[in-house]
Amino acid sequence: MVVEWVILTLTNESLAGARQSTVARELNVHRSVIHRLWNHYQRDQNASRRRESGRRRITTTADDRYLLRCARRRRTLTARRLASQLSAAAGRPMSLQTESRRLHEGGLFARRPVACVSLSPAHVRARLHWAREHHSWIPEHWGHALFMDESLFNIQSDSRREMIWREPGTRYRAPNIVERDHWWRVSCLGRDSNERPYRPLRVRWGFRHSCPISRRNPTPSCTAFYRCNGY
Numbered sequence: 001m002v003v004e005w006v007i008l009t010l011t012n013e014s015l016a017g018a019r020q021s022t023v024a025r026e027l028n029v030h031r032s033v034i035h036r037l038w039n040h041y042q043r044d045q046n047a048s049r050r051r052e053s054g055r056r057r058i059t060t061t062a063d064d065r066y067l068l069r070c071a072r073r074r075r076t077l078t079a080r081r082l083a084s085q086l087s088a089a090a091g092r093p094m095s096l097q098t099e100s101r102r103l104h105e106g107g108l109f110a111r112r113p114v115a116c117v118s119l120s121p122a123h124v125r126a127r128l129h130w131a132r133e134h135h136s137w138i139p140e141h142w143g144h145a146l147f148m149d150e151s152l153f154n155i156q157s158d159s160r161r162e163m164i165w166r167e168p169g170t171r172y173r174a175p176n177i178v179e180r181d182h183w184w185r186v187s188c189l190g191r192d193s194n195e196r197p198y199r200p201l202r203v204r205w206g207f208r209h210s211c212p213i214s215r216r217n218p219t220p221s222c223t224a225f226y227r228c229n230g231y
Contacts, residue, residue: 059102063090067099068106075164075175079103079110108165113178 020038024031059067067086071077077085083099103109166176 058092058094058098059086059090064102064106067102068108071103071106071108071165072175075166076162076178077165078163103165107167109168110163111166111171111176113162113164113176114171115178
């Protein structure tokens with residue numbers, strides 16, 4: 001719009017040379033800028049900006065579409081893995097900076113996923129059954145139980161540093177949610193009664209703890225489970 005206004009102003013004036021300084025002052029630019037623009041219009045009858053010679057894009061439109069499709073299909077892939085896949089598909093090396101820029105241009109950014117609980121009706125039934133079984137127990141019953149703390153180790157890393165590729169505003173969509181569960185359990189060894197012969201009773205129960213799904217539900221969820229006489 002500014003270029004058209006400059007050309008129209010200079011064309012309508014009979015003394016165009018005298019008006020260049022006035023237009024430059026109104027636009028707060030140097031007079032040489034208006035002078036070059038006017039000469040370019042008189043020479044080519046066109047004031048459009050010439051195509052500048054810049055660095056050629058190493059990726060094509062098909063490469064960009066392939067990269068975005070791979071990132072949306074497997075959102076947990078790292079930038080290095082995506083860059084290697086794109087390099088293998090395109091047949092030429094791609095840097096991590098180029099791959100990150102193409103993902104950002106497509107609207108995908110690396111964000112921390114939301115952790116949710118993966119409960120099922122079976123978990124609810126198991127918790128209810130365990131509560132009904134032990135609802136009538138008195139301190140004497142619990143006195144025959146030997147409590148042992150049993151540690152559970154997970155060989156898989158859960159550092160909560162896993163990132164996913166997602167669009168802004170899609171935090172709570174199903175593809176952007178990762179399930180994480182933490183287990184805590186206790187085993188006890190005792191006997192069902194004081195009468196002979198003693199029958200060993202082994203009870204194992206614990207809780208399945210999960211992270212809150214959102215700020216609206218800040219309370220962690222727990223699901224109880226138990227097994228008796230073997231597990």
